[in-house]
Each structure stands twice: as structure tokens, then as C-alpha cells.
Amino acid sequence: MxxxxxxxxxxxxxxxxxxxxxxxxxxxxxxxxxxxxxxxxxxxxxxxxxxxxxxxxxxxxxxxxxxxxxxxxxxxxxxQLPAAGEAELRGLDGEIAALSGRVQALQQSCRHMEAELKELNGSMTSPEMAREIQELRSDCAAYAEKLERMKSAANCVTPEEKEKVCREQQLYRREWRRRKRMASELLEAILEGYPKSKKQFFEEVGIETDEDHNVALPAAV
Structure with a gap:
């Protein structure tokens, strides 16, 4: 057996x-x-x-x-496990402290690397940067050429002429607003005793407004 x-x-x-x-x-x-x-x-x-x-x-x-x-x-x-001695406990405490310090250092390193990775992901690559530089150079060349044409043109506007035009434009804008206000006040006074609607009155008299022709007061320059 x-x-x-x-x-x-x-x-x-x-x-x-x-x-x-x-x-x-x-x-x-x-x-x-x-x-x-x-x-x-x-x-x-x-x-x-x-x-x-x-x-x-x-x-x-x-x-x-x-x-x-x-x-x-x-x-x-x-x-039921045997009790650890004081020396062993101190050794374990030291090991725990060392490991905790290592964990903190690794976590900090990970945070730094994550921040660096985020920054790199948001940056252009070398080919992208080369294309961007080329486009900017082309734009600069086009603007420089346009500026030279404007400088060499015979009909350039001097600062004095520009200032004069701006003053005249402001004057005309103020006059536009003043005359429109006067006309509106006059029409409102007439309409107070008019038996028909405002639209009918305008049609009978032949009044045309800025809005009828999609005209608006120009912006100041």
C-alpha cells in the first residue's frame, strides 16, 4: 500500500x-x-x-x-498577532514618515509635470510656429507696401484738412438734430387738432421721414 x-x-x-x-x-x-x-x-x-x-x-x-x-x-x-516591541514600532514610525515624505515629494513633482504638460499642450508646435511667422511676415510686407502707396499718393489728406472736415461734420450733425426736432414739434402741434391719424396726415401733405428712406444720423468722427 x-x-x-x-x-x-x-x-x-x-x-x-x-x-x-x-x-x-x-x-x-x-x-x-x-x-x-x-x-x-x-x-x-x-x-x-x-x-x-x-x-x-x-x-x-x-x-x-x-x-x-x-x-x-x-x-x-x-x-492574536504578537505585539510589536518599542524598537520595532519606532522603526515602523520612521518608515511611515519616510514614505509619507516620499509620497508628498512625488505628488508635488506630479503637479509640476501636469502644469508643464498643460503649458506645452497649449503651445504651438515648431511647424505651426514657422507657418505663423511666415504669415505674419507676409502681412507685414503687404501693410508696408500699402503704407508706401498711401504716403506717395498726391491726394493725401493733411491733419489740418482732416480737422476741418471733422468740425464741419459736427456742425452738420447738430443742425440735422435741431431741424428734425423743430419739424417734429411743429408736426405734433398740427396733429393735436387733426382729425385723422399721423400716417394719413403725412400721406396727404406728402411728408417723407428719414425712416422712410432708411436714413440715420451719421456717427461722429
Whole structure:
């Protein structure tokens, strides 16, 4: 008669011992599937054996069990773990502080890189910049040519002539407004005793308004 298979995977108790030691050493939660995947190659544990062993350990109170939806996770009972010494706790505190400092430094570096990336994404590429420069040079050349034509023209308007035209335009605008106001006041006075509508009066007399011809007071220059 052949001997049974030796080692931790030979029985449920051996599987439970392997899993208990693993959960305590890792001190983090695992599902049955995760534990099976991590231990199967080294210890040859079957998936069903892992699930049964974890259930057994949880029933015995040697590990803790939590259910999330349809999945259960298992982790070492913290009260059953050996208490850490003062030196070990100080070492862990130092390691935590060092890791926290590293995390902050990495976060700051990420922020700097994100800001730089945003700036680069908003900048033109070298080909785009070359095209922009070429277009600006073409525009400058066209404006320079137009300016030279204007300077060399014989009918250029002098500053004095421009000032005179502006004064005359202002004078005519004021006169336009004054005469229009006088006409409106006169017509309103007539219409007070007129038995028909304003439109009928205008048609009978033959009055045409600025609005009839889409004429508006020019803007000041």
C-alpha cells in the first residue's frame, strides 16, 4: 500500500496551518481565490482545500472573515498577532514618515509635470510656429507696401484738412438734430387738432421721414 502524500497539502489541517501562517506573515486581507493563486505553486494546495481551510479557520476564530457582496475575504486576527516591541514600532514610525515624505515629494513633482504638460499642450508646435511667422511676415510686407502707396499718393489728406472736415461734420450733425426736432414739434402741434391719424396726415401733405428712406444720423468722427 502506497504512503499518502506528505507535506502541508496532505490534509485539511496542514492546509489550514499553511494559510494561517501566510495570513499572519502578510497581515493583509485575501479572498480564497487570491490565497489559492499565491500558494498553489509553492504548496500545491487545491482551490477547494483552500476555501475549506479558510472557512474552518474563520469558524475557529483564528482568522477574521468579512463579506463584500458575493465575495468573502480573510485576514489575521490582530489581537492574536504578537505585539510589536518599542524598537520595532519606532522603526515602523520612521518608515511611515519616510514614505509619507516620499509620497508628498512625488505628488508635488506630479503637479509640476501636469502644469508643464498643460503649458506645452497649449503651445504651438515648431511647424505651426514657422507657418505663423511666415504669415505674419507676409502681412507685414503687404501693410508696408500699402503704407508706401498711401504716403506717395498726391491726394493725401493733411491733419489740418482732416480737422476741418471733422468740425464741419459736427456742425452738420447738430443742425440735422435741431431741424428734425423743430419739424417734429411743429408736426405734433398740427396733429393735436387733426382729425385723422399721423400716417394719413403725412400721406396727404406728402411728408417723407428719414425712416422712410432708411436714413440715420451719421456717427461722429
Amino acid at each position: 502506497s504512503k499518502g502524500r506528505e507535506g502541508p497539502a496532505a490534509g485539511g489541517g496542514a492546509a489550514a496551518a499553511v494559510l494561517l501562517r501566510y495570513l499572519r506573515e502578510q497581515n493583509r486581507p485575501y479572498s480564497a481565490q487570491d490565497a489559492f493563486g499565491n500558494l498553489q505553486r509553492e504548496h500545491g494546495l487545491g482551490k477547494a482545500a483552500v476555501a475549506r481551510a479558510l472557512e474552518q479557520l474563520a469558524q475557529q476564530g483564528r482568522v477574521r472573515e468579512k463579506t463584500y457582496g458575493k465575495q468573502k475575504i480573510y485576514f489575521a486576527d490582530q489581537e
